Amino acid sequence: DVKVTQxxxxxxxxxxxxxxxxxxxxxxxxNMFWYRQDPGLGLRLIxxxxxxxxxxxxxxxxxYSVSREKKERFSLILExxxxxxxSMYLCASSPLPGRAPYEQYFGPGTRLTVx
Amino acid sequence: LAKTTQxxxxxxxxxQEVNITCSHNNIATNDYITWYQQFPSQGPRxxxxxxxxxxxxxxxxxxxxxxxKSSTLSLPRVSLSDTAVYYCLVGAPMTTDSWxxxxxxxxxxxxxxx
Numbered sequence: 001d002v003k004v005t006q007x008x009x010x011x012x013x014x015x016x017x018x019x020x021x022x023x024x025x026x027x028x029x030x031n032m033f034w035y036r037q038d039p040g041l042g043l044r045l046i047x048x049x050x051x052x053x054x055x056x057x058x059x060x061x062x063x064y065s066v067s068r069e070k071k072e073r074f075s076l077i078l079e080x081x082x083x084x085x086x087s088m089y090l091c092a093s094s095p096l097p098g099r100a101p102y103e104q105y106f107g108p109g110t111r112l113t114v115x
Numbered sequence: 116l117a118k119t120t121q122x123x124x125x126x127x128x129x130x131q132e133v134n135i136t137c138s139h140n141n142i143a144t145n146d147y148i149t150w151y152q153q154f155p156s157q158g159p160r161x162x163x164x165x166x167x168x169x170x171x172x173x174x175x176x177x178x179x180x181x182x183x184k185s186s187t188l189s190l191p192r193v194s195l196s197d198t199a200v201y202y203c204l205v206g207a208p209m210t211t212d213s214w215x216x217x218x219x220x221x222x223x224x225x226x227x228x229x
Contacts (some may be wrong), residue, residue, distance in 0.1 A: 085122025
């Protein structure tokens with residue numbers, strides 16, 4: 001089974017702090033994604049990466065950056081956390097080309113609270 | 116980018132069939148339709164995917180009419196454990212040269228009661 005792990009299930013940070021969310025996948029997948037999930041808004045794509053050191057902006061990249069130094073690891077960085085970044089953050093991975101487009105494997109999520 | 120619309124919520128009783136329709140009027144020729152299931156405190160889980168006509172697996176069926184402007188996820192004989200949020204996603208496959216834009220729907224909360 002594909003396993004996607006995220007460094008924390010719950011995180012509380014203060015406004016202005018730099019926040020790192022880590023994601024690791026164990027299936028040698030090329031693609032990795034970061035989403036945020038908010039009530040009534042569903043999942044919104046922040047960034048994704050299709051290879052080491054490669055990244056593409058998603059729908060809501062403002063206020064975020066990402067890093068992918070190794071194939072299995074994809075980090076989401078909040079340079080200066082703000083209260084409107086309080087959310088559930090989900091990491092996912094998928095193979096490229098996959099046997100089924102958009103068959104993504106998700107981690108359990110990190111619930112981030114910025115106070 | 117195909118915008119998707121799905122009902123906010125649906126209620127059902129155990130043993131009934133649940134059908135969730137997703138509208139995607141501006142679906143592109145190379146877009147696929149994918150459905151995910153999400154339980155509380157978990158990440159979404161892939162259920163089924165299709166391009167046209169009907170697809171069936173051990174969990175669900177996906178019906179896609181000829182014009183592909185909508186799709187219907189069918190859950191046969193639901194149980195309490197099928198209570199979850201179901202997401203529709205429409206997008207083109209990624210390739211090594213480019214990636215296709217895709218967007219998750221807002222999700223449909225399905226509640227199954229005894």
